[in-house]
Amino acid sequence: MQKKLAGRTGIIVATLVIFTYFIFFGSGLPKKGSVKQLLTNSIHLGLDLKGGTHLVLQVHVAEAVAAQTDSDVARLQADLAKAGVAGAQVAKLDPTKVDIINVANVTAADTSKVRGVLNGTSYSSTYDVASVPNGYTLTMKQQSRKEMESTVLQTSIETIRQRVDSLGVAEPVIQQYGLGDNQILIELPGISNADEVHNAIQSTARLEIHEVVAGPASTEADALQTLGGSLPPDDMIVKGASSVTAAGNSDMFYVLKRVAIVSGTDFRGAQPVRDPNTGQSQTSFNLTSGAGERFYEFTSANVGKGIAVVLENRVRSVASIKSAIHDSGVIEGLSEDEAKNLSLMLRTGSLPASISYLDTLTVGPSLGAASIQHGVYAAIAGMLAVMFFMLLYYRGAGINADLALVLNLVILLGFMGLTGSTLTLPGIAGVILTIGMGVDSNVLIFERIREELHLGRAPSAAVQNGFAHAWITIIDTHVTTIVSAAILFLFGTGPVRGFAVTLTFGLLANIFTAVFVSRTIFDAILNRKQRGEALSI
Amino acid sequence: MELFRDINIDWLGKKWYLLAFSLVFSVSGIFSMLFWHKIPYGVDFKGGTQVHVSFDRTPSEDHIRAAFDAAGIKDAKIQAVRGDQAARPEVLISLPEKSDAVGFDARAAVLSALQANYHDGGFKVESSQTIGPTAGEQLRHQALFATLYSLIGMLVYLWFRFELIYGVAAVVAVFHDTLITIGAFSLTNQEITLTVVAAILTLVGYSMNDTIVVFDRIRENLATARRETLATVVNRSINQTLSRTILTSGLTFLTVLSLYLFGGEVLHGFSFALVVGILIGTYSSIAVAAPMLVAYQDWRIAKGKTASLPGKRA
Numbered sequence: 001m002q003k004k005l006a007g008r009t010g011i012i013v014a015t016l017v018i019f020t021y022f023i024f025f026g027s028g029l030p031k032k033g034s035v036k037q038l039l040t041n042s043i044h045l046g047l048d049l050k051g052g053t054h055l056v057l058q059v060h061v062a063e064a065v066a067a068q069t070d071s072d073v074a075r076l077q078a079d080l081a082k083a084g085v086a087g088a089q090v091a092k093l094d095p096t097k098v099d100i101i102n103v104a105n106v107t108a109a110d111t112s113k114v115r116g117v118l119n120g121t122s123y124s125s126t127y128d129v130a131s132v133p134n135g136y137t138l139t140m141k142q143q144s145r146k147e148m149e150s151t152v153l154q155t156s157i158e159t160i161r162q163r164v165d166s167l168g169v170a171e172p173v174i175q176q177y178g179l180g181d182n183q184i185l186i187e188l189p190g191i192s193n194a195d196e197v198h199n200a201i202q203s204t205a206r207l208e209i210h211e212v213v214a215g216p217a218s219t220e221a222d223a224l225q226t227l228g229g230s231l232p233p234d235d236m237i238v239k240g241a242s243s244v245t246a247a248g249n250s251d252m253f254y255v256l257k258r259v260a261i262v263s264g265t266d267f268r269g270a271q272p273v274r275d276p277n278t279g280q281s282q283t284s285f286n287l288t289s290g291a292g293e294r295f296y297e298f299t300s301a302n303v304g305k306g307i308a309v310v311l312e313n314r315v316r317s318v319a320s321i322k323s324a325i326h327d328s329g330v331i332e333g334l335s336e337d338e339a340k341n342l343s344l345m346l347r348t349g350s351l352p353a354s355i356s357y358l359d360t361l362t363v364g365p366s367l368g369a370a371s372i373q374h375g376v377y378a379a380i381a382g383m384l385a386v387m388f389f390m391l392l393y394y395r396g397a398g399i400n401a402d403l404a405l406v407l408n409l410v411i412l413l414g415f416m417g418l419t420g421s422t423l424t425l426p427g428i429a430g431v432i433l434t435i436g437m438g439v440d441s442n443v444l445i446f447e448r449i450r451e452e453l454h455l456g457r458a459p460s461a462a463v464q465n466g467f468a469h470a471w472i473t474i475i476d477t478h479v480t481t482i483v484s485a486a487i488l489f490l491f492g493t494g495p496v497r498g499f500a501v502t503l504t505f506g507l508l509a510n511i512f513t514a515v516f517v518s519r520t521i522f523d524a525i526l527n528r529k530q531r532g533e534a535l536s537i
Numbered sequence: 538m539e540l541f542r543d544i545n546i547d548w549l550g551k552k553w554y555l556l557a558f559s560l561v562f563s564v565s566g567i568f569s570m571l572f573w574h575k576i577p578y579g580v581d582f583k584g585g586t587q588v589h590v591s592f593d594r595t596p597s598e599d600h601i602r603a604a605f606d607a608a609g610i611k612d613a614k615i616q617a618v619r620g621d622q623a624a625r626p627e628v629l630i631s632l633p634e635k636s637d638a639v640g641f642d643a644r645a646a647v648l649s650a651l652q653a654n655y656h657d658g659g660f661k662v663e664s665s666q667t668i669g670p671t672a673g674e675q676l677r678h679q680a681l682f683a684t685l686y687s688l689i690g691m692l693v694y695l696w697f698r699f700e701l702i703y704g705v706a707a708v709v710a711v712f713h714d715t716l717i718t719i720g721a722f723s724l725t726n727q728e729i730t731l732t733v734v735a736a737i738l739t740l741v742g743y744s745m746n747d748t749i750v751v752f753d754r755i756r757e758n759l760a761t762a763r764r765e766t767l768a769t770v771v772n773r774s775i776n777q778t779l780s781r782t783i784l785t786s787g788l789t790f791l792t793v794l795s796l797y798l799f800g801g802e803v804l805h806g807f808s809f810a811l812v813v814g815i816l817i818g819t820y821s822s823i824a825v826a827a828p829m830l831v832a833y834q835d836w837r838i839a840k841g842k843t844a845s846l847p848g849k850r851a
Contacts, residue, residue: 194641198641358669358672359667364663371804374804377799381798382794385791390788429736429807429808432792433792433793436789436791439785443781444785454542473750473754476698479694484741484742487683487686487690487738488735496731499735499739
């Protein structure tokens, strides 16, 4: 008995030492620093405590699908022409269905040629081809669309990450968000300046260069008029300021070719520069070699025509092609800030689809600090009240319960330091609740021991039976609560997850302290007592 | 010290009073949810903007409102809150959000309205949140499903450890607690936010704990008692565990109360839910869950089936 007891005491002391180490140093090596520094190093504070920004973004992936089908329309037109098909029309007739391409006016003589082109792997691998009277319908395969959307989402996440890195945020979270389709979660601890974040993310806009078909016109109807009243399926109308630098001018309408000549990912580098003659701000850019060739081909064939720089579905500047451009150019008509932002954006690559905010939350650092203070006060007050009551009510055994409670807290915080979990405000509440519920196991056991003593059993038998009976109940209650905490963790977000984590760790630690530690203390006390001496409980 | 010893209360004999008590609270809560304050969702569930502003000195609500009117901001709800920083009084400004594409515009509008038209003293934006209605709805669904799944998870565990009827009785009791807690939020017109939902889920776990302690004892007593009626066994089990039930609830209540009193504004709703829920959760394991076991058995006898004592399996 004595030997066994010593072993168990050893385990308890070792646990205490190890977890105290975890609280201060996490899973790393010992470091030097003040107690406060060490604590904040190992136990991460959530946004609500530290201050920072939390954003949920929606990526409009359908735009990227539309861009893909647009360029496939152009490719198909070219391929059909190459195959000698005349008169067939390739277009997207229903603007709400971005994934469907219609091929119409196919003459009986051309049917086999068209069929031959469509059966080529470049189409049949991504599209389901269905035959309709005088033509075909190409619907993007579900799997291709899914793959594409997920690529778009991943590219967006990567791009935003690069941009956020330029803000110099420590430990930013940028990941897919599970609540809705194609959403991104961004958490920037320590950055609570909304404007700064806004600028960095806003500049992650979508940029493309399109051919100008007609415009500018002062109304949408006027713009349509220049085309004879109806919009050809491969064109689109985009709004933009008549002069980008002059603020306050009413919007003008441009008719642009739907297919972009170059888009976000085609840019290799960009710098803000000034026009040597006018002194106006500009952004000079370089294109990747593939895009450069495409751009050269287009510009040399279209000298004199207009091209429009479209940023976030808005025309930002229009220029006419003076000569063939190979792989570099300038975007004119920008303010100094715009030129700087645009350059940054082009350097890191723009998003493949536009984004919008679903949820924005910023918390200032002083509010968080006040929350920590209040939470810690509440925890200490609650804990002292509980400890005092246990001493009053159970006397000797109260010390036992209080020791278990303190150890419970040490293990809980140590766990958090070890795993680098995040402590949120509800997490602090979870800690406080753990204190309340942790003491429940002790109460269960003590009440059971008292009952056994009332039945006239000897102290050692009463302790033995008390623990044995209470054990079943403790397991049942802890497992059910851990089940609900696990579900909270799976379905919750941010602060709620932090709460679930602390609650689970707290309960696990509690099984150890209330059962193993308390039992050891009881046994140690019983060991010293003479036979028949009463137990203080 | 010992407060409870050899208690002998006939809980089941008072079941009609207990039922009436539960009915009064749940029905008044349901009425409030349906006809009075409805379910007062917080900004994270219904969408909208909330800006927390702290002022150098106690602000005049009328002046803030005038500042918004001058800037053309309508529908702003201005509410003084118990601040987290004693020296700086705080005001919560809420705006409804209609569009899903939220940005930082609402925050900027509030800020510029105050900057332009509020001259009583300095102020600072402490925090701001804008959520689109769709994102709010998604969160609402998520919260609802999290609650449902955790109930199902517990039902299955109790089914496995006890018997199905125990699981059903426990889940009904927990559902009763959730209903009354949400009802209390509706009656007092306090906002239900994401953290409140976390608190309610904690309650689900807590109330379940309480119920299991009683059930465990019923199971244990049934294993030895052969001649007693189920009602007697249940009564005895409740009384035997009563001291533990009251002590634990009292102690947990103590910690939650300290959270409610010292926890500051952000945790106010959270601790309110726990304060209400711990009282109700303790009550329901005695007054709802255990009587259900007896009622189930009575019903089986009335239907002419054999009276099975649930719990021989232990």
